[in-house]
Amino acid sequence: AQSVTQPDIHITVSEGASLELRCNYSYGATPYLFWYVQSPGQGLQLLLKYFSGDTLVQGIKGFEAEFKRSQSSFNLRKPSVHWSDAAEYFCAVLKAAGNKLTFGGGTRVLVKP
């Protein structure tokens, strides 16, 4: 069975500081990985996805993520956070045979002025 783990439930970061959100997955085959963001009162928006190729993927809003097969990780990073980045972030893995996404529990990011 596949699963997605986001070890950090909450992270507080100062505006302008760097941010890294951890995601670990367990999945037997080549994973298809996603990061979504859910801003307060908003629906989920895709930040970026990894299917194959370059293991460093760029997304929207200045985010990037690195796929590391050896560590079964797909961590999300941003060099300098803005107050508008305060949101909940979800990592997900696709079970291709069936189009189903399995989501992690989410990491809530708070941004201090």
Place this chain on the structure above:
Amino acid sequence: GAGVSQSPSNKVTEKGKDVELRCDPISGHTALYWYRQRLGQGLEFLIYFQGNSAPDKSGLPSDRFSAERTGESVSTLTIQRTQQEDSAVYLCASSLDFSREPLHYEQYFGPGTRLTVT
């Protein structure tokens, strides 16, 4: 273009009543998904429709929950005899079929319906 829409945006109901939640997917999306998000928690998969195939109901928590979809259009999620633990945000998403459009695969989410059972 239009995204995924859901109605109502908020629903307050009394325990024991039935509720219907509606989802309008993006036109052309063959796959449609329902998720539940309880307060402060992650997304819990409920059910998935793909074209005319039999739906994947493996995430439905009880037989009080059911969903229908007509072709590749609107879907309704019905909760019968609602209980307080059904209170949550119910999210709908739609997508292309991954097997046909892998590089363009992405689930697009609606704004959700907040259900409160009193």
